[in-house]
Each structure stands twice: as C-alpha cells, then as structure tokens.
Amino acid sequence: MANAARAQALGSDLRTHRKRAGLSLDRAAEIAGLSRAKVSRIELAEQGITEADVSALLVALGVPKDEKDRLQRMARQLDEPAWWEVHAGVTAQLAALIHAEQQATRITYVTPTVVPGLLQTRAYTRAIYEAEGLGDEQTDEAIAVRQHRQGILERSSPTELVAYVDESVLLRPVGGPETAAEQLRYLLKVSERPNISVRILSLAVGAHVGLDGMFSVLDMPNGKTTVHIETRNAGALLDEEPDVTPFKDTIRSLSEVALDHSDTSEMLAAYLRQHESSL
Structure with missing residues (x-):
C-alpha cells in the first residue's frame, strides 16, 4: 500500500x-455483507483494502454524505503516491505529520522560538x-x-491556521536583518487572510504556558484532535x-493573554521597522 499513514487514518475514522x-x-460486517476479518483488516490498515469494501462499510454504518464522500476519496487514493512520497529525506514521522496537515480543518501553532513552519519564507x-x-x-x-506543505493554506478550501508566537521570535534576526524584515512583512501580509490568525505573546506577559516547547494542534474533519x-x-x-487535553488547555490559556x-499587527510593524533600520 503506497501510503500507510492514509490507510491508518482511514481505518481509525471507520x-x-x-x-x-x-x-x-461482527454486526457491522454482517450488515455490510463482508467478513469480520475483512472489516478488521480495514480498521487495522492491513493489505487488501478496496474502495468497494469501504463503500459497503460506509453504507452499513450510516455515515453522513459529506463524511462518506471524504472517506471514499481517501479509499480511492490509498494506492496513489502522495506528493511528499517523491521527496527524498521525508521520514515516516514527517510523512505522518504532512498527512495529518492535509486532512486538518484547523491547525493551531504554539511556538516560543521560531516562526511556525507553515508561515516561514524560503529565506x-x-x-x-x-x-x-x-x-x-x-x-x-x-x-x-x-x-509545498504551505499549499494547504491557499487551496480552494484552505486550512484555518492560528499561530501563537512569542515576542522574542520577532526580535531575533534569523538570517540577518534583511531576512528577518522579509519574514515580518510576510506575516503582516498573510495575517490579513480570513483563514490565518497570528497572535503575539508579549514579553510583558512574563512566564506563560507556551514556553515549554513548540507544538501544533490539528482539528480533523471527524471531530478528533x-x-x-x-x-x-x-x-x-x-x-x-x-494526551491531547493538556495541549487544548494550554491554547485556551494563551488565547486569554495573547x-x-x-495589537499584533502594530507589534509586527514595529519590529519590521527595527530590522529595516539595521539594513
């Protein structure tokens, strides 16, 4: 099977x-006209998953049309190589993350050290x-x-992205003043898009729960996180x-102090001027 991550996601959703x-x-298999072993293999992402079997199971489970269409599309694409599979150096861990990003309806970043990857310029x-x-x-x-990963923010039904970024990230001249200034101009530009929100965690806040390390929370179409x-x-x-709940709690806490x-736009503009003055 070309993409184990997609098969695992499909099996988990089913x-x-x-x-x-x-x-x-047993009962799901009986209604779908499949063997118990077949349904088990589908859920466990084992070999031999077919679009026809998945369709029969979706009907048996009474899955709503929109969700049914999404899962049928996933089943149809199981043996089609994804774009990230042609890139050298994409580890299994990164492939799993990219697949999750492709499926997510909303991604929330908490980053105390660098600009989130999905919002970074090339430089x-x-x-x-x-x-x-x-x-x-x-x-x-x-x-x-x-x-290529950033494409999810620009497709016809773009992923929603919220980024909680520590102020120290804006201060650090990554790549030098020119690169840092270009990055802040880009953040100002994309934060005007309806699907992207950047919120700064001011140094004036002092210690906050987002300082422990970078993470992202991905909300999936099936309601899972x-x-x-x-x-x-x-x-x-x-x-x-x-495992997920503490991270949700962290985001709720940060939303109250960010x-x-x-105000975020004003701070981005102020640091942009600071980096430009160093050129």
Missing part, C-alpha cells in the same frame, strides 16, 4: 464511526536549516517540502484524549 453507531465488528527556512548544519542539497530539499510535538530531530503525534489582531 472504527470511530462504527463505535458511534454502536455496532460490533527564513534556509537560515534555520543552515544553522542546524544541513548541507546545500539537504537544505534545498527541506525547503521544497516545507513550501491530533497534537504534534516538535523537537529538532524528532516529532510525535498524539491523538488519545488524555495580543489581538490589531
């Missing part, structure tokens, strides 16, 4: 719908990767992947409610 319908594996991203010691070829590939915890060399996706759109 299992969620089966449980919501109050059906056991800013390059400066980050060069600081990590990546070679030219690796850096070019990583930038291409990150730029996934959290991505990001570190330099690794990342982890969490989707169990006890600057609103108007």
Whole structure:
C-alpha cells in the first residue's frame, strides 16, 4: 500500500464511526455483507483494502454524505503516491505529520522560538536549516517540502491556521536583518487572510504556558484532535484524549493573554521597522 499513514487514518475514522453507531465488528460486517476479518483488516490498515469494501462499510454504518464522500476519496487514493512520497529525506514521522496537515480543518501553532513552519519564507527556512548544519542539497530539499506543505493554506478550501508566537521570535534576526524584515512583512501580509490568525505573546506577559516547547494542534474533519510535538530531530503525534487535553488547555490559556489582531499587527510593524533600520 503506497501510503500507510492514509490507510491508518482511514481505518481509525471507520472504527470511530462504527463505535458511534454502536455496532460490533461482527454486526457491522454482517450488515455490510463482508467478513469480520475483512472489516478488521480495514480498521487495522492491513493489505487488501478496496474502495468497494469501504463503500459497503460506509453504507452499513450510516455515515453522513459529506463524511462518506471524504472517506471514499481517501479509499480511492490509498494506492496513489502522495506528493511528499517523491521527496527524498521525508521520514515516516514527517510523512505522518504532512498527512495529518492535509486532512486538518484547523491547525493551531504554539511556538516560543521560531516562526511556525507553515508561515516561514524560503529565506527564513534556509537560515534555520543552515544553522542546524544541513548541507546545500539537504537544505534545498527541506525547503521544497516545507513550501509545498504551505499549499494547504491557499487551496480552494484552505486550512484555518492560528499561530501563537512569542515576542522574542520577532526580535531575533534569523538570517540577518534583511531576512528577518522579509519574514515580518510576510506575516503582516498573510495575517490579513480570513483563514490565518497570528497572535503575539508579549514579553510583558512574563512566564506563560507556551514556553515549554513548540507544538501544533490539528482539528480533523471527524471531530478528533491530533497534537504534534516538535523537537529538532524528532516529532510525535498524539491523538488519545488524555494526551491531547493538556495541549487544548494550554491554547485556551494563551488565547486569554495573547495580543489581538490589531495589537499584533502594530507589534509586527514595529519590529519590521527595527530590522529595516539595521539594513
């Protein structure tokens, strides 16, 4: 199967719908005209999943039309290579994150150190990767992947993005004053889009719950929430409610102390002038 992450997501969604319908594996299989083993394989993302079997199961579970269409599309695309599969250097962890981003209706970033990846300019991203010691070829590939990921913000039904960014991120001249200024101009521009909200966590707030590290919360079409915890060399996706809840609580707390759109824009403009004055 070309994309295990997509198969796992499909299986998880179908299992969620089966449980919501109050059906056991045996009963769901009976209604769908499938074997219990077949339904189990679909839910566990094992080999042999077909679009016809998934369609029969969706009818048996009484899934609403919009959701049914989405899951049928996922089943149809299981054996079609995704764009990120042709990029060298995309690890299994990154592939899983990209797949989650592609499905998410809303992504909320909390970042105390750098501009969120989905809002970075090419030059800013390059400066980050060069600081990590990546070679030219690796850096070019990583930038291409990150730029491609940003496409979810510009498609016909764009993903909603909310970014809580610490003020110290604006102060740091990543890549030098010119690159830093370009990045802030870009943030000012994209924050005017209806699907993007940037909110600054002022230094005047002092300590806040977003200082522990970078993470993102992804809201999925099926109502589930996934959290991505990001570190330099690794990342982890969490989707169990006890694991996800603390991150939701963090976002609620930050929403109460972060600057609103108007004040955020004023602060971005002030730091933009500061970096421009250094040119």
